[in-house]
Amino acid sequence: MKNTIIGILFFLCVHNIYAHREKTYYLQGKVGETELAIKIDEYGNDCVASYFTQNDLYNHLLEGVILENGQINLISKYWDPVKKQNITKDSVQLIEKEKNVWTGTWTYENKEKIAFSLKPIDIEKLNHPYFEAIKKYEVDPFTAYRTKDVKFKKGKKQKISKGACIRKMTDPVTGISFFRIINSRKYKIQADSINNKLIANHLKMINTKYSCVYLGSNGEYSIDYEVTFLNQDFISFTTNTNRSCFGIKGSNATEYHTFKLIDGIAPKLEDLFWFGEQPQPQLSSGEYKWMQYRYKVFGPKILEILTSLYPEKINPTEAIKCNYNSVKAWQFPIWKLTTKGLYLESKTLTNKKCDDTYWSIIPFENLKSFTNPNYNFTK
Known part of the structure; x- marks a missing residue:
C-alpha cells in the first residue's frame, strides 16, 4: 500500500x-x-x-x-x-x-x-526578478513565492525566419527550458510584451514540476517546445508535455499555441483568415453564428483548398479510413502557423490515428485573398 x-x-x-x-x-x-x-x-x-x-x-x-x-x-x-x-x-x-x-x-x-x-503572500514585496510578468499574466502568489529566487541560464540562439530569432532559457535547478524572443528593431520585432508572457508561462512550468514530483523523486514532469513561426506580428509554437505526477501512470500532451507579439493575446483563427462574406462579423467561438460559419463556409472552403493542393490525400480511395474528403473532418481543426503556411490538424471523429495530418499545410500564398489586411504572412 x-x-x-x-x-x-x-x-x-x-x-x-x-x-x-x-x-x-x-x-x-x-x-x-x-x-x-x-x-x-x-x-x-x-x-x-x-x-x-x-x-x-x-x-x-x-x-x-x-x-x-x-x-x-x-x-x-x-x-x-x-x-x-x-x-x-x-x-x-x-x-x-x-x-x-x-x-x-x-x-x-x-x-x-x-x-x-x-x-x-504579498507579491509586491517579494522583490521578484520578473515582477512585471507575474502581475500582467496572473501568476498566483504561491508560484511567485516559489520562483522568487529563480535565475535563468542563457542558451543558444535559433533563427526562425529572416530577422526573427529566439534564445533558449533554462532554470538550472529544475532543468525546465523555454524560450524568449530576441528583439529586432531592424525587422520591427519588439518582443517585450510577449516575452513577459513567455516568462510567466516558464514560471508556471517550474511550479508544475515542483507540484508534480513528490518529495523530489516520485514522479516526473518535462516539457519540450518547437517554434514553428515568428514574424513581426505573431508567434506559433508547439509544446510536448510529459507528466507522471506522484508516480501515477504518465500522460503526454501536445498543444499548439499562437500569440500576438504586441500584447501576448491568443488570436482566433477568424482574426487571421476569413472565408465568409464581407463585412466580417464579430463572432465568439461556440456561439450559433460561429458554428454556422464553420459548418457552411469554413469547412467546405478548407476541403476545397486542400483537395486542390493534395488530391492524393483527399481522394476517396486514399481517404476512406480517415474521411479526409469529408467536410466534417475540417470544420473544427486545431491549428498553428508554420514557416510554410497555415497548418490544420484534422479531427476526423472516427480514427484518432488520422488526426496527425502532417501534410495539411495551406501555403500563405493560397490564403492571400482570405487574409486579414492588417497582416502580411508572405514577407
Whole structure:
C-alpha cells in the first residue's frame, strides 16, 4: 500500500468533480527557523493544503477540515508497513485571529509542538526578478513565492525566419527550458510584451514540476517546445508535455499555441483568415453564428483548398479510413502557423490515428485573398 499521497490525490479528484472550491489562501511565514509558504483550498467544510520550505521547494501535502469557528485542522500521514497502519506525520491547527494574521500550532511526528504565525503572500514585496510578468499574466502568489529566487541560464540562439530569432532559457535547478524572443528593431520585432508572457508561462512550468514530483523523486514532469513561426506580428509554437505526477501512470500532451507579439493575446483563427462574406462579423467561438460559419463556409472552403493542393490525400480511395474528403473532418481543426503556411490538424471523429495530418499545410500564398489586411504572412 502506498503512502497517503494517493488518498490525497483521490480527495482532490473527487472534489474537483463534485465540489466548488470556495476560496484559496496563499500564506507565508516561519515555523521555528523554517521559512515556508502554504496554499490552502477550501471545499465546503473540507480543505487541502500544499506547502514548501526555502530548503525544499517540492510540494508537501496536507488534508483536513474547517471547523465552525473557522479553525483549519490539517494532517499528513504515511503508511507504516511494519505496523500496517497510517501514521500521522504532521498535524497543523491554524486560524485567522484577526484580518490577515493567522496563528497556529505545528505538531511533528515526535510530538514536538511549535507555535507560529502566517500572513498573506504579498507579491509586491517579494522583490521578484520578473515582477512585471507575474502581475500582467496572473501568476498566483504561491508560484511567485516559489520562483522568487529563480535565475535563468542563457542558451543558444535559433533563427526562425529572416530577422526573427529566439534564445533558449533554462532554470538550472529544475532543468525546465523555454524560450524568449530576441528583439529586432531592424525587422520591427519588439518582443517585450510577449516575452513577459513567455516568462510567466516558464514560471508556471517550474511550479508544475515542483507540484508534480513528490518529495523530489516520485514522479516526473518535462516539457519540450518547437517554434514553428515568428514574424513581426505573431508567434506559433508547439509544446510536448510529459507528466507522471506522484508516480501515477504518465500522460503526454501536445498543444499548439499562437500569440500576438504586441500584447501576448491568443488570436482566433477568424482574426487571421476569413472565408465568409464581407463585412466580417464579430463572432465568439461556440456561439450559433460561429458554428454556422464553420459548418457552411469554413469547412467546405478548407476541403476545397486542400483537395486542390493534395488530391492524393483527399481522394476517396486514399481517404476512406480517415474521411479526409469529408467536410466534417475540417470544420473544427486545431491549428498553428508554420514557416510554410497555415497548418490544420484534422479531427476526423472516427480514427484518432488520422488526426496527425502532417501534410495539411495551406501555403500563405493560397490564403492571400482570405487574409486579414492588417497582416502580411508572405514577407
